[in-house]
Amino acid sequence: MGDLLDPRESRKPLVLGLGHPLRRDDGLGLYVLCKLEARCAPFADFLACGQEVLRWLDHLINRPQLMVLDALDGGYPPGTVIRLVRSGDGLLDMLSLNQAHSHDNNLGLALALTRERGMPLPAVIIYGIQPADVTLGNELTPCVAKAADFLVKQLLVDEPWYNLRCLSDAVWLASDQIIHERTR
Helix, strand or coil, rough: CCCCCCCCCCCCCCEEEEEECCHHHHHHHHHHHHHHHHHHHHCCEEEECCCHHHHHHHHCCCCCHEEEEEEECCCCCCCCCEEEECCCHHHHHHCCCCCCCHHHHHHHHHHHHHHCCCCCCCCCEEECCCCCCCEEEEEEEEEEEHHHHHHHHHHHHHHCCCCCCCCCCEEEHHHEEEEEEEHH
């Protein structure tokens, strides 16, 4: 991942890949991050956090937007793609209720520490996929791998790094994962 700037300076939106690459579908955030970085580096910074969000706390500061990529257990069928759009404060409240995010403790604590420092919290968009298997292994399950390809395309359509984009929560079941490509 590229070099990041001084944490006190205003910066580009940040795409954050979460997960553990040796726990099958839990490595999804890191997988999608790698697929996106080469195509979207001019628009956002990219950071592979794995499970160590607190280690990278200074890189979350002064971001207009934070896009989080991760396996997300929302109780849906495996391979379901989920987009959650929250203010930083809204996400912090949601994570404190321990509702949606598999790495909620680290991300929630990082956001709380950012707020405690007196820094504004970024708008947050979480892109996740309902995992099928998070046991030991280094490959995504077939349904999650297929959904990850859809998620990459959906991110390119959404262009969440632009502040003026109005996105809302969304859920795409496997049967709904069809992208209509924009013509340029």
